[in-house]
Amino acid sequence: MKLVRWLVFVAAIGTTALFIVFWEFWVKKQDTTGPVITCEEEDYSVSIDATEKKLLDGVEAWDEEDGDVTDSLLIEKKEIIPDTKDFILTCVAMDSSNNVSKYERTITYEDYHSPHFQAEQPLRFVIGDEGSLLNNFKAEDCVEGDITNRIKLERTSGSSNGEGIQTYELSVTNSLGDAATLPISVEFYTDTYENRLYYPNIYLTDYIYYIKKDEKFSARNLLKEIQIGATIYEYDKDDKKFYEMEEVEKEDGEGTELKKKKKGKEIPVKDIEYKSDVDTSKKGVYTVEYSYQGENERLGTTQLIVVVE
Known part of the structure; x- marks a missing residue:
């Protein structure tokens, strides 16, 4: 009976040790943090003909592991603020671990009008x-x-x-x-x-x-x-x-x-x-x-x- 208890104790210690090793050397090393997106200008005016590159002008993305990931920036969606020429752009960036970050930028289409x-x-x-x-x-x-x-x-x-x-x-x-x-x-x-x-x-x-x-x-x-x-x-x-x-x-x-x-x-x-x-x-x-x-x-x-x- 004592032998069984001893084996159970040893197995528990071994499992705990393996978990600690797994946590320290695998989980903690996993990159779960998305890039940080920054923007130079909060108020930005462009023409309705502006390209996506122009809309993202001044927006940058930096990742702690990958460094500069500005090239990954995309515009996910564009929504108008009612009764204005202002739009909210949802910008997204992704790092090599597929972590995604989002940032909302307000732009003004100078020549926009309703249909x-x-x-x-x-x-x-x-x-x-x-x-x-x-x-x-x-x-x-x-x-x-x-x-x-x-x-x-x-x-x-x-x-x-x-x-x-x-x-x-x-x-x-x-x-x-x-x-x-x-x-x-x-x-x-x-x-x-x-x-x-x-x-x-x-x-x-x-x-x-x-x-x-x-x-x-x-x-x-x-x-x-x-x-x-x-x-x-x-x-x-x-x-x-x-x-x-x-x-x-x-x-x-x-x-x-x-x-x-x-x-x-x-x-x-x-x-x-x-x-x-x-x-x-x-x-x-x-x-x-x-x-x-x-x-x-x-x-x-x-x-x-x-x-x-």
């Missing part, structure tokens, strides 16, 4: 054509480019079969999590032969226009043309007139083009009336309503949405 919407045609549609409304819009992001496929459209008032003005909200979110929304008003009308023949359609260069706060705004500069029936009047900014155009054959004989009609009708720009609530001293969403009454007494209107950023 912008575009409208392909006037916000005026035939009753029952609501289904094609979404196809009229595009979304452009200054980082990703075209993100039109992410646009959502939600009606906020009115009926899909109603005539008159109905309101909607456009929304889109880029990969950085920045969500842009825009309230819009859309006119629905009854399509008739008389409207097609006599209604003055006013066309603009843009129907959703973005402008910086405190910049000068001129509603006249967005005029493009007026169309009444098959007749098109093109706007000349220098002359401040709309000139009647006609379709003529190109000089090379390949196709046709529109040219100013000799002795054609002219429409002075002063005949276009404006109703505007645009105030570029304050950020927000505004509208301009253009109207023109032709000789046939028909009143044509179109709407411009102005976003002051």
